[in-house]
Amino acid sequence: MTVPSPYADRLRRLPVQRHEVEVRGASTAYWVYGPETAETTVIAVHGFRGDHHGLEPVLAYLPEVRVVAPNLPGFGESAPLPGRRHDLDEYAGWLVDFASAVAPGAVILGHSFGSIVTAAAVSRGLRTPRLILLNPIGAPALEGPKGLMTRLAVFYYAMGARLPERVGTALLRNRVIVRVMSITMAKTKDPVLRRFIHDQHDTYFSRFSDRDVLRDAFVASVSHDVRAFAPEIDVPTLLVAAERDDITPIEAERKLAGMFPDATLVEIADVGHLIHYETPAEAAGAVRRFLRIPVARGR
Numbered sequence: 001m002t003v004p005s006p007y008a009d010r011l012r013r014l015p016v017q018r019h020e021v022e023v024r025g026a027s028t029a030y031w032v033y034g035p036e037t038a039e040t041t042v043i044a045v046h047g048f049r050g051d052h053h054g055l056e057p058v059l060a061y062l063p064e065v066r067v068v069a070p071n072l073p074g075f076g077e078s079a080p081l082p083g084r085r086h087d088l089d090e091y092a093g094w095l096v097d098f099a100s101a102v103a104p105g106a107v108i109l110g111h112s113f114g115s116i117v118t119a120a121a122v123s124r125g126l127r128t129p130r131l132i133l134l135n136p137i138g139a140p141a142l143e144g145p146k147g148l149m150t151r152l153a154v155f156y157y158a159m160g161a162r163l164p165e166r167v168g169t170a171l172l173r174n175r176v177i178v179r180v181m182s183i184t185m186a187k188t189k190d191p192v193l194r195r196f197i198h199d200q201h202d203t204y205f206s207r208f209s210d211r212d213v214l215r216d217a218f219v220a221s222v223s224h225d226v227r228a229f230a231p232e233i234d235v236p237t238l239l240v241a242a243e244r245d246d247i248t249p250i251e252a253e254r255k256l257a258g259m260f261p262d263a264t265l266v267e268i269a270d271v272g273h274l275i276h277y278e279t280p281a282e283a284a285g286a287v288r289r290f291l292r293i294p295v296a297r298g299r
Contacts, residue, residue, distance in 0.1 A: 034065050043095075045108070053200065057280035062293070070102075072094075079209065091217075240283050247273050
């Protein structure tokens with residue numbers, strides 16, 4: 001990372017520790033933010049291609065919460081799961097096992113692809129008092145406002161998997177393509193914030209273990225959405241959705257909210273799929289209200 005974070009001052013106040021745990025035969029790296037004595041613990045699952053760093057701006061506005069933030073298997077510093085296909089069933093099963101080992105009974109939070117993983121896990125028995133979904137994938141990605149871009153992405157990841165390994169991996173880590181993805185998703189006009197967002201993607205978007213893991217995760221991300229699991233989730237659920245999301249239109253998010261037995265939808269204006277970077281204070285405020293966490297003095 002070469003561009004300073006606009007949220008650096010807040011993040012510096014948070015205690016953070018790095019840990020590892022073996023889950024399903026592989027080491028999962030995770031970070032614990034906030035006080036060990038916190039009344040509320042949240043497990044936060046990041047989105048496709050990124051790692052736990054992407055959620056840090058939101059965590060910066062939740063200093064009273066203990067947040068456990070793992071890297072998904074095969075991303076960041078977490079090893080891929082040996083001998084396993086990294087599909088949705090595997091990721092959901094991994095999350096059930098991770099939560100049981102590290103923070104049983106925690107509130108579960110998922111962003112983007114993480115919303116699919118967490119919803120699948122909770123619908124299949126992961127015990128949690130509450131579920132929080134940021135930028136939930138509430139409709140098929142191929143049918144979203146940027147359906148054409150998604151189809152191009154399908155071709156891109158297919159080519160990356162089929163070309164000779166060295167060439168294919170280089171294509172998947174190509175900085176120009178990563179920058180195009182970043183520019184497409186960012187909605188803010190603030191040049192400082194845009195530089196930070198692009199630097200985040202440059203730094204963390206290519207830290208996948210290998211192209212097979214990336215292909216599997218991409219296929220899982222575009223082949224599923226939260227709708228399939230919503231009716232089976234019987235815990236209070238918060239959806240934080242963006243009015244300009246290019247992946248799931250806000251109308252689809254409103255329909256998704258109605259599929260849960262008990263859901264609250266918070267809509268954030270003038271932002272797209274990067275709520276966690278562009279409007280983290282608003283996202284954290286919605287989480288705080290949902291979890292009934294009072295604002296500490298001086299925050």
